[in-house]
């Protein structure tokens with residue numbers, strides 16, 4: 001079968017960073033589904049893993065966002081049948097989705113939205129799992145409206161995660177959503193996904209919050225460069241407020257700044273359940289099923305900006321380069337095998 005992979009840790013422009021290869025198809029066992037991958041999306045994690053040291057120099061297949069058709073099921077699978085059209089992010093410790101066929105554990109997959117094609121479906125899983133877990137599990141926000149009217153600041157609103165987090169916070173939780181974006185096009189994108197206010201992350205955030213009548217916020221979801229915003233976040237969070245980030249601190253940050261406000265802080269890592277095979281791993285599949293229903297009901301809209309094809313080394317390199325610039329708006333998808 002076809003796949004796109006690499007044997008070395010390389011930068012985006014190096015010739016061998018993306019190779020079109022032929023590899024053997026795997027066999028579905030236990031709770032695994034063998035999926036004929038139809039479309040994939042690229043996330044910043046792909047670009048980070050691509051550059052990670054790779055001592056054994058075996059083939060590494062990236063890709064943690066896909067849609068496709070189930071072609072075989074393991075003996076212990078209960079929730080899916082051959083022919084089901086599914087979407088999933090997969091597991092960071094397993095081979096990724098940039099291959100014609102891929103194994104995925106049924107507990108972290110769901111039937112794709114029926115109203116979306118494979119390309120638009122492939123854009124959703126990784127970012128939706130992240131946004132959903134961050135909002136409803138780490139920040140503990142109600143998704144049934146109990147927290148309606150509370151205010152959330154999302155730093156980095158127009159990216160892949162922000163594009164779905166804004167919608168979930170607005171449509172399900174009915175929060176007052178303040179997103180950040182630095183350009184007219186990224187600002188418009190946030191507003192089109194439901195942000196009540198958009199402020200510029202490169203300008204004075206407390207002053208802009210004050211100007212829109214929200215000097216302090218109940219929640220902060222930081223989707224970028226937390227270290228650079230840490231002081232600002234701890235300044236604007238309300239007493240007893242909740243802060244969550246999905247990115248690493250790249251330097252020591254002073255957690256003492258949380259104490260005077262008894263503010264809570266949490267990390268969200270969307271691979272935690274699949275990587276550690278936690279007892280509640282099935283929550284990932286469930287939230288993807290709920291998301292598919294919300295999409296089909298018209299409550300959530302697409303996060304796709306661009307679809308290219310086919311899935312090959314050339315297109316993979318182009319989309320990695322776009323993501324690596326750090327100015328992506330929404331999601332970029334690659335569809336079909338040519």
Ligand SMILES: NC(=O)c1ccc[n+]([C@@H]2O[C@H](COP(=O)([O-])OP(=O)(O)OC[C@H]3O[C@@H](n4cnc5c(N)ncnc54)[C@H](OP(=O)(O)O)[C@@H]3O)[C@@H](O)[C@H]2O)c1
Pocket residue numbers: 043044045126127130155156157158159160161162180181182183186187201223224225245246247268269270271323326327328329330
């Ligand atoms: N922990 C997890 O489970 C998890 C899951 C998914 C993603 N992540 C990580 O979270 C980050 C965001 O992911 P993503 O998919 O949303 O990325 P993305 O789509 O590449 O985000 C691009 C957006 O980031 C904004 N941005 C760039 N630099 C910024 C800055 N200094 N301050 C504020 N915003 C900035 C840009 O807005 P403007 O163009 O308007 O400036 C752009 O719209 C990545 O580091 C990713 O690896 C972690």
